[in-house]
Amino acid sequence: MTLAETDFTFVTGMIRQRSSIDLQPGKEYLVESRLAPVARKFGDKDVAALVLRLRRNDREACEAVVDALTTNETSWFRDAHPFEAFTGLMLPEVKRTGGPTVNIWSAASSSGQEAYSLALLLIDWLPMNPGRTAMIHGTDISPTMVARATAGKYSQLEINRGLPVKYLVRCFDQVGRDWIVKPEIRALTSFRQGNLAQPPVGLPQMDIVFLRNVLIYFDLPTKRQVLANVRKVLRPGGFLVLGGAESTLSLDENFARVETDKVVIFRNGGGT
């Protein structure tokens, strides 16, 4: 691996500025291995040549590099317990206190498995709750991930990562070797590009926000900014679900902890 220190510093500075992702020294191997295919795509002989292109502010190359340096790891019903709390705790409370449409934000939705997992639970909940509708709003900084989530198309390998077979049979159509989420499930979702470090644009007031496994990529001031941005659209009393390794503790005192026996979630206390 040959990435020069100055090139690494340049790339990480650009990534921080465009996505707030914090790549510290020590991540040189990650950067170089993720950027090698991007260099090939642009016809550059190596990553150093690609960095020259970035230094010239080539817009397409800059976007492709941000895209390549996001970590998009996800799976169906990831960590299970937040989804149990979704049906067991959050939806009953939202039904009691919320409006006719349940709005859910899958913030950092990656390729869509989290948003569709929630939609799969809603297709059983909605008929039992006449007069209610629901919408899951997925956002991610990566245009590639937004396009993948919108398409709702998954390989067998991706399906095998946590999707219960009862949902595969009922809610997916097989197309060649892939599986596509049925239109009636897709109708409960919409996906768009968005940077969590910036104030949310065009999102309705949310009852529930799933913001999982993304705060870990940000430095402290950005974590605080992202949580403040979430509170701009999360209604007072609305629920926030973070990843297992994440918390609002020491970041934002406006969230109250709600502990169930298996998972900790957070509620917006309504401060400004």
Ligand SMILES: C[S@@+](CC[C@H](N)C(=O)[O-])C[C@H]1O[C@@H](n2cnc3c(N)ncnc32)[C@H](O)[C@@H]1O
């Ligand atoms: C590890 S995935 C988490 C996916 C899903 N929430 C889960 O827990 O399975 C992190 C996602 O955050 C997105 N991301 C990174 N920085 C972001 C930012 N500043 N704004 C929005 N999304 C971002 C990445 O593109 C990636 O898809």
